[in-house]
Amino acid sequence: MRRISPNSKLVVALPDQEACIQKFLTQSGTFRHGDLLVNRDGLRIVSQNEEGKVIKMNIQETVCEQIAQELKINLSSLNSYIVVCYQSFYDNGAISIVLEYMDGGSLADFLKKTGTIPEPYLAAICRQVLEGLMFLHHEKHIIHRDLKPSNILINHRGEVKISDFGVSAILASSSGQRDTFTGTYNYMSPERISENRYSYVSDIWSLGLVILECATGRFPYPPFESFFELLDAVVENPAPSAPPDQFSEDFCSFVSACLEKQPKERQPARLLLQHPFLRKYDGSDIDLASYFVSTASPLATFNEQT
Known part of the structure; x- marks a missing residue:
């Protein structure tokens, strides 16, 4: 049998979005038509107009229903500011997800190379993230619950998209509140920690921390010996703020609006899109691409070898 090196290029076709992906697999599990690039970081499916990445996750039987719900959400969340989930399927206790391929990686990856991001570009990035959050909150009734730099992806076209809903769920309540305590601790809002109850604006707190981290090049809270100390600081200490001697008044105001400790006073995505920090760059030629x-x-390179 001919062996395939990790960077070999095969010929496969990107399955139609509505088609069952098993139809494009042979009995041995290989693809039938089109371009498939095998890489140690995953599988990249390429067609003329669409790109995808197959991510395989081993899951326990007890969480199958939760993952299935997440997939259902992703598959129905078609929006310019949300990473597309093309297809998903189960195989021998594992689930594979075909996601849109974002060749710039995440904001976390980008920050490792750049250190910081200037205000005009942050405004352009933030606008796209807010558009994605507004879609999730008001169209899909979803709280992301795990917004952080590694879950905001970018590409060479200057597109910024929200990914990895993690444990996000469609909210049945019209108030948009959930009682579960899940997500990454570092970016949790005070009300999630102290009350174990939160709403859509909990994602806005997370966005405020993300934007401030991108601007300063460091996580807004100082390092603590334990995450319990961090959680206590989030609840008890004043919210982080942008240094006024380093950043514009509009940027400082935007960060403060996101990091309002009282959730009832925190502005939703719809209002933040009208904030002066974003409005002042309307009509400006900010070329994110x-x-x-x-x-x-590009962070994920795929070498073509025959």
């Missing part, structure tokens, strides 16, 4: 490409080369 050139910035992403020139500042950091």
